[in-house]
Amino acid sequence: MDASANPRSGRDETMITAGRNLAQMFCLVTGAVLLIVGILGFTSDASFDAGSNVQGDEFLGFEVNGWHNLVHIATGAFLLAVAGNAATAISGALIFGALYVVVFIWGLIDDTVLWLVPINGADNVLHLILALAAIAAALAARSMIRNGERR
Numbered sequence: 821m822d823a824s825a826n827p828r829s830g831r832d833e834t835m836i837t838a839g840r841n842l843a844q845m846f847c848l849v850t851g852a853v854l855l856i857v858g859i860l861g862f863t864s865d866a867s868f869d870a871g872s873n874v875q876g877d878e879f880l881g882f883e884v885n886g887w888h889n890l891v892h893i894a895t896g897a898f899l900l901a902v903a904g905n906a907a908t909a910i911s912g913a914l915i916f917g918a919l920y921v922v923v924f925i926w927g928l929i930d931d932t933v934l935w936l937v938p939i940n941g942a943d944n945v946l947h948l949i950l951a952l953a954a955i956a957a958a959l960a961a962r963s964m965i966r967n968g969e970r971r
Contacts (some may be wrong), residue, residue, distance in 0.1 A: 841964060843909040846957035847916075850950065851899030858892030865889075868936075876938035883943060887936040895919075906965060910958045917954030924948045 840848070861884040865877035868886040876885035884892075895916065902912030924947040927939045939947075 841961035842957040843913045843961035844903050847899040847903035847909045851896045854892045854896030858889045861889035874932045874938045881942045883938045883940040913954040913958035917951045920947045920951035
């Protein structure tokens with residue numbers, strides 16, 4: 821009998837682990853995009869101003885500055901780092917989603933997060949979409965794993 825076969829379920833476990841779950845796919849795709857956007861954002865604004873009236877330049881309709889670009893790079897790198905394992909991707913996506921909910925709420929209250937990162941309406945919408953997508957991907961992946969589904 822193949823060592824990867826599960827005698828209880830009759831399934832080949834390599835088929836379950838060979839593919840990536842929804843949380844892993846979210847982490848890979850979103851992480852790569854955030855990393856690239858963070859790097860390219862420096863072409864629009866590389867300043868590291870601080871204070872309550874921080875202004876950034878527009879990049880693809882979003883307000884960015886050096887700090888905002890670093891946040892994109894850091895969150896993108898975080899998502900890529902957790903994407904390799906199903907469990908860490910689920911946890912990472914939940915953490916990312918919770919963090920982006922906080923950033924979304926903060927953005928509704930003030931147009932600068934921590935007096936460093938300028939945000940505009942487009943940023944707020946994107947933060948909410950990313951937060952909801954991350955949480956949904958993590959919860960769906962966890963549910964599918966519990967039910968023994970591949971994806």
